[in-house]
Amino acid sequence: MFSKRFKWSLESNRFARVIEAKKKSGARILDLTESNPTRAGFDYPVEEILGALAQTPAMLYEPAPRGLLLARDAVAGYYAERGFNVDPERIHLTASTSEAYSYLFKLLADHGQSVLVPQPSYPLFEFLAALEGVELHPYELSYAHPAGWRIDFDSVEKAIDANTRAIILVSPNNPTGSFVKLGEVERLNAICARHNLALIADEVFGDYGFRDDESRAGSLVSNNSVLTFVMSGFSKILALPQMKLGWIVTNGPADLRDEAVERLDFIADTFLSVGAPVQHAAPSWLRLRRELQNQILDRARGNLNWLGNVTEGAPLRLLNVEGGWCATLELPRYFTEEEWALALLEKDDVLAHPGYFYDFPREAFLVLSLLPRAEIFREAVNRILARVG
Numbered sequence: 001m002f003s004k005r006f007k008w009s010l011e012s013n014r015f016a017r018v019i020e021a022k023k024k025s026g027a028r029i030l031d032l033t034e035s036n037p038t039r040a041g042f043d044y045p046v047e048e049i050l051g052a053l054a055q056t057p058a059m060l061y062e063p064a065p066r067g068l069l070l071a072r073d074a075v076a077g078y079y080a081e082r083g084f085n086v087d088p089e090r091i092h093l094t095a096s097t098s099e100a101y102s103y104l105f106k107l108l109a110d111h112g113q114s115v116l117v118p119q120p121s122y123p124l125f126e127f128l129a130a131l132e133g134v135e136l137h138p139y140e141l142s143y144a145h146p147a148g149w150r151i152d153f154d155s156v157e158k159a160i161d162a163n164t165r166a167i168i169l170v171s172p173n174n175p176t177g178s179f180v181k182l183g184e185v186e187r188l189n190a191i192c193a194r195h196n197l198a199l200i201a202d203e204v205f206g207d208y209g210f211r212d213d214e215s216r217a218g219s220l221v222s223n224n225s226v227l228t229f230v231m232s233g234f235s236k237i238l239a240l241p242q243m244k245l246g247w248i249v250t251n252g253p254a255d256l257r258d259e260a261v262e263r264l265d266f267i268a269d270t271f272l273s274v275g276a277p278v279q280h281a282a283p284s285w286l287r288l289r290r291e292l293q294n295q296i297l298d299r300a301r302g303n304l305n306w307l308g309n310v311t312e313g314a315p316l317r318l319l320n321v322e323g324g325w326c327a328t329l330e331l332p333r334y335f336t337e338e339e340w341a342l343a344l345l346e347k348d349d350v351l352a353h354p355g356y357f358y359d360f361p362r363e364a365f366l367v368l369s370l371l372p373r374a375e376i377f378r379e380a381v382n383r384i385l386a387r388v389g
């Protein structure tokens with residue numbers, strides 16, 4: 001009856017069952033997997049946000065595959081503030097970054113063809129790709145302490161075959177928090193040119209760097225030597241995932257770029273999925289960017305600095321993190337990460353993601369969200385430290 005693209009079990013996993021039982025028994029779980037900013041106690045200017053949705057022009061239905069010009073102008077303005085010149089005619093608005101991925105997979109890959117994805121990285125790729133009939137070939141990010149994560153280019157070359165259509169990079173990556181470096185972009189461009197591949201850059205966490213770094217590549221919206229798609233959206237930039245606005249910026253050699261834009265017009269025109277009120281609200285919402293981002297950056301930096309201090313001398317290691325909303329701990333390997341995570345949940349009421357959730361290639365990692373309030377974060381980390389001993 002159902003398509004083979006859906007290949008997942010509908011059974012809940014062991015973590016979900018333990019959480020359910022805990023909640024039923026009234027336990028208070030300290031949740032270090034919380035990545036939903038609207039539940040993390042930030043101060044949103046509610047009236048301004050909701051007020052911007054009630055604009056009379058939103059009563060007009062103006063179907064436009066790229067999205068309304070006033071919203072695309074606002075997105076171009078966001079890049080201009082960061083020093084990048086983006087032509088609004090190369091922007092396609094989408095309902096989310098996830099939808100942007102699905103458009104790009106439809107644009108670039110036939111059934112059974114593949115795209116390269118970083119490992120470790122964001123687990124939704126598996127679902128986004130499979131639902132489009134696209135295969136994922138991982139390439140590795142390799143960690144050296146304390147320098148941090150870098151792309152393992154040998155693994156990139158090995159992952160490419162005749163069916164590969166694109167390389168995805170996430171900068172900064174979720175959950176490693178590593179930004180792509182200038183030299184890495186150069187090498188990626190050379191590889192893409194040599195194998196006729198597109199570059200897809202997910203920059204949703206691009207505004208959340210913890211410190212300046214000259215070796216870091218800026219946004220790839222200016223990358224024009226190969227066909228390049230940059231994605232971002234309000235779910236992270238404005239911490240408003242419920243408002244559903246993302247986008248794709250297309251760049252590259254002019255002919256290829258223009259053809260890609262026209263083909264994307266066709267795909268987007270088939271769905272026209274972005275609502276008018278959200279598009280009309282986009283210019284006012286983007287003016288709130290600093291106010292919202294500063295709260296998140298302060299929280300994430302505060303939690304990270306504290307984590308750095310308390311883990312010094314402990315029998316675990318905080319990995320280098322340059323930005324984003326997560327930190328990674330490497331735990332002693334006398335238990336697997338699944339055992340660590342289950343023990344923390346069952347015995348300490350602390351929920352954290354084991355590394356395999358993000359496809360860490362070996363044991364034993366625990367990924368912590370940096371978004372929880374300091375008191376929750378500290379209590380949870382203290383319990384982890386006590387358990388590790």
Ligand SMILES: Cc1ncc(COP(=O)(O)O)c(C=O)c1O
Pocket residue numbers: 035096097098099122170173174202204232233234235236241245246
């Ligand atoms: C790296 C990365 N890209 C994309 C997304 C999805 O964003 P959106 O809510 O815009 O679909 C997430 C969500 O956590 C993410 O971590």
